[in-house]
Amino acid sequence: xxxxxxxxxxxxxxxxxxxxxxxxxxxxxxxxxxxxxxxxxxxxxxxxxxxxxxxxxxxxxxxxxxxxxxxxxxxxxxxxxxxxxxxxxxxxxxxxxxxxxxxxxxxxxxxxxxxxxxxxxxxx
Numbered sequence: 365x366x367x368x369x370x371x372x373x374x375x376x377x378x379x380x381x382x383x384x385x386x387x388x389x390x391x392x393x394x395x396x397x398x399x400x401x402x403x404x405x406x407x408x409x410x411x412x413x414x415x416x417x418x419x420x421x422x423x424x425x426x427x428x429x430x431x432x433x434x435x436x437x438x439x440x441x442x443x444x445x446x447x448x449x450x451x452x453x454x455x456x457x458x459x460x461x462x463x464x465x466x467x468x469x470x471x472x473x474x475x476x477x478x479x480x481x482x483x484x485x486x487x488x
Contacts, residue, residue, distance in 0.1 A: 366390040366477040368460045373482030376450055380486070384445040386460030386479060397468045398436060398443045399475055402456035402484075412458070413445060414468030423468055427453070450486045457481040 372384040384400070399414040413434040414423045422434055433446040443460060461475035469475065 366396060366462050368462060368477055368479035370458065370460050370479040370482040373458060373484045375485045375487065377488050378451055378486055380450050381446070381448045382450065382484060384447065384458055384460075384482060384484070386443040386445075388441045388443070388462065394438050395464055396462040396477075397465050398434070399461045399463070399468060399470075400434060400443075400445045401459045401461060401472055401475075402454075403459070403481075404456040407456075409459070409472050411470045411472070414470060415443070416468045417466045421468060423470065447484070450484075452486050455484060455486050457483050 367389045369387045370384060372382060376382055397417045400412040401409050402412050403409040412425050412428055413432055415434045415436060419436055431449045436443045459481045460479040462477040463469055463475045
């Protein structure tokens with residue numbers, strides 16, 4: 365079992381930056397590939413970024429490529445999402461997710477463990 369707790373969300377102006385953190389507890393954190401997803405009001409949950417278990421592979425949604433960066437600190441059992449050049453369309457609840465696999469996934473159904481989410485609002 366893996367427990368995930370996100371933090372770092374908030375209100376930011378367009379063009380600003382935020383760094384989301386996902387603290388993991390429980391066994392076998394380092395056996396998991398990790399992902400970030402988001403869900404805006406009245407929209408489906410969508411893939412944002414993913415990282416393989418080793419950290420060697422990453423993947424991003426086209427809408428965030430070049431602006432967002434996923435990283436992990438295994439010593440701290442934490443995954444991060446650095447978000448730069450934020451746009452109003454990035455407004456959503458952001459979720460951290462883990463799956464017991466070596467490779468990252470882009471579908472929410474591939475992830476077994478989820479955090480409670482953190483709200484990100486981009487507005488002037």
